[in-house]
Amino acid sequence: HDIDVPIMDDMFVDRGRSRRKAQEITNLHRYRVELYYVVLDMQLQEINSHFNETNTELLLCLTCLSPNDLFSAFNKQKLLRLAQLYPNEFSTIDIMVLGTQLDTYILDMRTSGEFSKLKDIGDHAKRMVETKRHNVDPLVYLLITLALTLPVATASVERAFSAMNILKNRLRSRMGE
Known part of the structure; x- marks a missing residue:
């Protein structure tokens, strides 16, 4: 399938910016901070908007019957x-x-x-x-x-x-x- 798998300890190269202005970060840092954490934050916001305090309390109470x-x-x-x-x-x-x-x-x-x-x-x-x-x-x-x-x-x-x-x-x- 010819998929390039980046080496996470290598430096990330942003192809859209000049190399002088680019921050020096590793692939691991980029994927963790700029992608993974952002997606997690979006999911948490979505969950929090669906479950208000009363719903959360209700769900916690229901688990006590398990x-x-x-x-x-x-x-x-x-x-x-x-x-x-x-x-x-x-x-x-x-x-x-x-x-x-x-x-x-x-x-x-x-x-x-x-x-x-x-x-x-x-x-x-x-x-x-x-x-x-x-x-x-x-x-x-x-x-x-x-x-x-x-x-x-x-x-x-x-x-x-x-x-x-x-x-x-x-x-x-x-x-x-």
């Missing part, structure tokens, strides 16, 4: 905060009860062989129903089901707004004719 490595990401305070983000589903009393349910739940999950090999929240919810744990810890199960429906609900709303934008654009173009 059954990986015997629920190593479990954090009771973050899960209680997640419940507070759903005031229509969890009353103040429900959140207090959820706190005690979470204590027994995590102890049972970490000591139970049935839940030790689970990989994702979906499998976890299925296993809770199979073992009737959804009746023992109903508020924890509600939290898990809310976590499972969130991506679907978000995608549905985004699709609806996208469809509305398409319709608005078509209407605008017809009005202009």
